[in-house]
Amino acid sequence: MREFAYQRATGVREALTAVAEEPGARFLGGGTNLVDLMKNEVETPTRLVDVRRLPLGGVRQTDDGGLVIGATTTNSDAAADPEVRRRYPAVTQAILAGASGQLRNMATVGGNLLQRTRCSYFADVTEPCNKRAPGSGCGAIEGVHHNHAILGRSEHCAATHASDMAVPLAAFDAVVQYVTLDRTGEIPLAEFYAPVGDRPDRETTLPAGALITGVALPPAAVARHSRYRKVRERASYAFATVSIAAALEVRDGLVHDVRIALGAVAPRPWRAGTAEAALLHGPATADRFRAAAAAELEAARPLRHNGYKVALARNLIEAVLTELAEGSNH
Incomplete structure (x- = not known):
């Protein structure tokens, strides 16, 4: 060092x-x-x-019924907050699925969002990596890539974003709040992570020198009926192979509201907008869930050794939505 x-x-x-x-x-x-x-x-x-001792921690309710999680709040404290657990259970589940208890006690919400999108080639300075050394190439494309991206990648980078917490935040339209020396601002999480393109070293749209102050979760009744599931190679302390945050509200057998986001399939949390649009106002059946998942995964471009992620993501969407539908009281 x-x-x-x-x-x-x-x-x-x-x-x-x-x-x-x-x-x-x-x-x-x-x-x-x-x-x-x-x-x-x-x-x-x-x-x-x-910045850990700055007055940017804690969880507070907003006038419209949403929540703001302060940037210096530890992951453990965010997961344990009663209102987070009650209103956005998938957020708590996602945080608890990440890292270890010791790391969650140290990691902050703001830092979690800013963790580097990375793989083993990025972490090894002897290997080519366009993210670490622009123009050096991407060793993963023709190398070891079984856990790399199938959506949203480019020929310059196929690494996946590692955050568990960011997946439900994407599903629930979270907004990142920040401050600079001359202004305060907000960026929807959907716009926070930059497309990979030919500059994978540029990961976010946060202005230079900006400090994240919090993450706002807008009110969403459907979020109370949410779930996070993480498929990984071992039971704990492992990055996801594929993960999903989903919420579903069913009324009279029809999908009244639905939110779906995937993790570990792209360089950013992947909002499954195609699947959501296919499901909204239609019957809440396993066949429809399967078809919506297939429609979302049509855009997948797997590499030689990670095509299994397409089937895994498709099955995970169907399984979790089916479970949510069976547990709906509407």
């Missing part, structure tokens, strides 16, 4: 100024991703500005 300076910020403006004045400075939350990458010299910041 290379030498770096450490600064504990006592105010938001102090933190923003410190990062703005030094090009190599980075904000530090829990450090569960950043510090690991620093150990391998994948990330080499010259200064870490610790």
Whole structure:
């Protein structure tokens, strides 16, 4: 690990100024991703500005019935919050499916969203990786890629976004709140992660030097009937192979509202808008769920060794929606 300076910020403006004045400075939350990458010299910041003690934590209710989760809230605290558990159970389930208890106690909500979209080629500085070294190539395309993207990738990068929490946030139209030295702003999560294209090193649309202050979850009655399921290669402490966050409201046998997002299939959380549109106002049956899943996966472009993810994602959508439909009281 290379030498770096450490600064504990006592105010938001102090933190923003410190990062703005030094090009190599980075904000530090829990450090569960950043510090690991620093150990391998994948990330080499010259200064870490610790923001954990800034007054940006906690969960609060909004006037319209939604919630705002502060950026420095730990993943453990976010998952345990009674209102998160009651209104958005899939968010709690997703957080608890991620990492280990020790890491969840350190990781922050803002840092979780900013963790690098990565794979083993990104983490190894001896391998080619357009994300780490633009123009060097993507070793995964013709190499080891069994757990890489089948949707939204490009020939320049096929890595998947690792966050569990971001998947239900995508399903429930979360909005990322941030502040810079001269303004505050918001970015819908649907626009927060940049398309891969030919610049996979550019992962988000967050303005340079901006500090995430919170994540807003708009009111959504359907979210109370939600579920997160993660398929992985071992029972704990493993990235998803495919995951899903889904919510379903059925009235008189018809789909009144539905939300679906997939994880580990794309460089960002994948909102399954095609499947949602195919299901809305139609019968809540296994056949319809299967057809909607197939329609969503028509856009998949698997690599040589990860085509199994197409069938896995299709089956997962059908299974989880069927379970939600059977548990509906409407």
